[in-house]
Amino acid sequence: xxxxxxxxxxTGFVHIGxxxxxxxxxxxxxxxxxxxxxxxxxxxxNRFVKGATENLVRVLEWxxxxxxxxxxxxxxxxxxxxxxxxxxxxxxxxxxxxxGKAYLAFDTPEEIExxxxxxxxAGNYSPMYNFxxxxxxxxxxxxxxxxxxxxxxxxxPYVVRLLxxxxxxxxxxxxxxxxxxxxxxxxxxxxxxxxxxxxxxxLANVVDDxxxxxxxxxxxxxxxxxxxxxxxxYRFFGWQVPHMAHLPLIFNPDGxxxxxxxxxxxVLRKESDDLRKEIxxxxxxxDPNLELYIQAGYEREAILNYIALLGWNPGEGDERQIFSTxxxxxxxxLERVNKSGAxxxxxxxxxxxxxxxxxxxxxxxxxxxxxxLEDHQIDPFPDHYLLQVIELLQxxxxxxxxxxxxxxxxxxxxxxxxxxGIKKRWKDRSAHLIxxxxxxxxxLESFTAENIETRLRxxxxxxxxxxxxxxxxxxxxxxxxxxxxxxxxxxxxLGKETVMRRLKRAAEIIPSLKS
Ligand code: GLU
Numbered sequence: 338x339x340x341x342x343x344x345x346x347x348t349g350f351v352h353i354g355x356x357x358x359x360x361x362x363x364x365x366x367x368x369x370x371x372x373x374x375x376x377x378x379x380x381x382x383n384r385f386v387k388g389a390t391e392n393l394v395r396v397l398e399w400x401x402x403x404x405x406x407x408x409x410x411x412x413x414x415x416x417x418x419x420x421x422x423x424x425x426x427x428x429x430x431x432x433x434x435x436x437g438k439a440y441l442a443f444d445t446p447e448e449i450e451x452x453x454x455x456x457x458x459a460g461n462y463s464p465m466y467n468f469x470x471x472x473x474x475x476x477x478x479x480x481x482x483x484x485x486x487x488x489x490x491x492x493x494p495y496v497v498r499l500l501x502x503x504x505x506x507x508x509x510x511x512x513x514x515x516x517x518x519x520x521x522x523x524x525x526x527x528x529x530x531x532x533x534x535x536x537x538x539x540l541a542n543v544v545d546d547x548x549x550x551x552x553x554x555x556x557x558x559x560x561x562x563x564x565x566x567x568x569x570x571y572r573f574f575g576w577q578v579p580h581m582a583h584l585p586l587i588f589n590p591d592g593x594x595x596x597x598x599x600x601x602x603x604v605l606r607k608e609s610d611d612l613r614k615e616i617x618x619x620x621x622x623x624d625p626n627l628e629l630y631i632q633a634g635y636e637r638e639a640i641l642n643y644i645a646l647l648g649w650n651p652g653e654g655d656e657r658q659i660f661s662t663x664x665x666x667x668x669x670x671l672e673r674v675n676k677s678g679a680x681x682x683x684x685x686x687x688x689x690x691x692x693x694x695x696x697x698x699x700x701x702x703x704x705x706x707x708x709x710l711e712d713h714q715i716d717p718f719p720d721h722y723l724l725q726v727i728e729l730l731q732x733x734x735x736x737x738x739x740x741x742x743x744x745x746x747x748x749x750x751x752x753x754x755x756x757x758g759i760k761k762r763w764k765d766r767s768a769h770l771i772x773x774x775x776x777x778x779x780x781l782e783s784f785t786a787e788n789i790e791t792r793l794r795x796x797x798x799x800x801x802x803x804x805x806x807x808x809x810x811x812x813x814x815x816x817x818x819x820x821x822x823x824x825x826x827x828x829x830x831l832g833k834e835t836v837m838r839r840l841k842r843a844a845e846i847i848p849s850l851k852s
Contacts, residue, residue: 340371340372368666374412375397377417380535400637467501497530502569512672553580553671564583588681635690638661659689722830729822754813755813786826815831815843
C-alpha cells in the first residue's frame with residue numbers, strides 16, 4: 338500500500354511550492370489507491386508562527402486535497418503533530434547514543450562560534466562540526482565519562498549529534514533524479530536533539546516516516562542535501578529506506594528563486610480585481626503566497642492544474658495543458674516530473690483560469706453568479722435571464738467575479754456613464770437620435786435582436802449617417818460603458834421595458850454631463 342505524506346512546518350503562509358508538494362503527494366496517492374497523510378512538523382519552536390497550522394489546514398480544505406490521515410482524522414499512526422511525539426524521538430536518540438551512533442555535545446554557542454571563526458581564519462570557509470572538528474570540541478567523545486556525568490548532573494545544556502562516519506560514499510536512487518551520490522566528508526555531525534529537548538527536523542522526519550510506514554517521500558529539492566543524514570539514520574536504526582522523489586525548484590520569470598515575501602493583510606483585503614492587476618504587474622518576481630491567488634479569485638481547479646504543470650507534463654508529444662483534478666489523479670506519474678527547475682508564468686495561469694471557467698457547466702456558473710449577486714445585495718433574477726447573460730458575457734470573462742464587474746448593467750441601471758465614452762461617442766444630435774430610436778422600438782411587438790437592429794439602421798439611414806452614430810450612444814445610454822457583447826443581443830436580453838427606461842433617462846442626463 339502506497340503511503341505518502343505532506344509534512345509542512347507551520348512557519349508562515351502557504352507557499353506555492355508547498356501546495357505543489359501537497360498536490361503531487363495527493364495525486365500519487367490517488368493514482369495508486371494509497372493514503373495521503375498530513376503531518377505537522379512543528380518542532381522548531383523558534384520558527385513557529387501562530388495561526389500557521391490553521392492556515393495550512395484551511396488552504397488544504399480549500400484545495401480539496403483532503404488527507405486520508407492527519408490531525409483531523411486519526412488513521413492509527415498519530416499523533417500527527419510532531420510536538421506531541423517528542424518522547425518517541427528522545428527514545429530513538431537514546432538508542433543511537435547507546436549503540437555509539439550519536440553522542441552528547443556540551444559546546445556553548447560561543448564555543449561553536451569561536452571554532453567557526455578560527456576555522457575561517459585558517460582558510461576553511463565552510464566549517465563543519467565533523468570528524469576532524471569533533472575531536473577538538475567538548476563532547477562525550479573527547480570528555481571522560483566522569484566529566485560527562487558531572488555536566489549532566491549540573492544540568493549543563495547539551496545537544497545530541499549524529500556520529501557521521503568518515504569518508505564514505507552514500508548512494509541512493511531518486512525517482513526523479515536517478516542515482517545520487519554523496520560523500521560523508523560533506524556531511525556534518527547533525528544535531529538530532531537540540532538543547533531545548535526538541536528534535537531537529539532530520540531525526541523527527543526519519544522516525545516518523547518509519548513509524549507512519551511512509552513508502553514514498555515526495556518533497557522539494559531543497560531537502561536533497563539532507564538525504565545523506567537521513568540515510569545514515571535509516572542505516573543506524575536498521576530500517577528500510579522509503580522511495581524518494583525530489584521535486585524541481587520553482588523560479589521567478591527573471592530566473593531568480595521564488596522569494597518568501599510575506600504579503601500584508603492590507604493587500605489581501607483589496608478587491609480581487611485589484612489583486613489581479615497587482616499580480617500581473619509584478620511579472621518578474623512572482624509572489625509565492627498562495628492566499629494571494631485564492632483572494633484574487635482564481636479557480637481552484639485552475640490553480641491545481643497550473644501548479645501540476647510546474648514540473649510535470651503528461652508525456653512527450655502530448656500537448657494537453659488543461660486537466661481537471663480527477664484527470665490529474667488518473668494521469669500523474671513521478672516519472673514524468675522534470676529534473677530541471679520550473680518557471681512560474683502568470684500569463685499561463687491566467688489562460689488556464691479562463692479555460693477552466695469556460696468548462697464549468699452553465700448551471701454551475703449560474704449558481705455562482707447568483708451568489709455573486711447576493712453578495713452585492715442584488716435582488717434575484719430568473720434563471721433563464723441569468724443563463725442568457727452568461728452566454729453573452731462568457732467570451733469576455735476571465736474570472737468568475739467578472740460576470741458581476743463586467744456585467745453590472747444586466748443587474749442594475751447605470752449609475753454613471755463612462756466619461757471618455759461620452760466625450761468620444763456622444764454628439765450634439767445623439768439625444769435626438771436616441772429619442773427617435775426610443776419611439777421606434779416602443780412600437781415593436783417582438784423585441785428581438787433582429788428587429789431592434791432593423792429599426793436602428795432605418796433611423797441612421799434616414800439621416801444618412803453610419804450605424805455607429807447610433808450604436809455607440811445607445812450602448813452608452815443603456816450600459817453606461819463603451820464595451821460589451823453585441824449590442825442588439827444585449828438589448829434583447831435586457832428587455833424592452835428596461836431598454837426604454839434607460840434610453841429616456843440617458844437622453845435627459847448625458848447632454849448635461851458633456852460640458
Ligand atoms: N517540514 C519540512 C518542510 O517544511 C518537510 C520536508 C520533508 O517533506 O521531508 O518542508
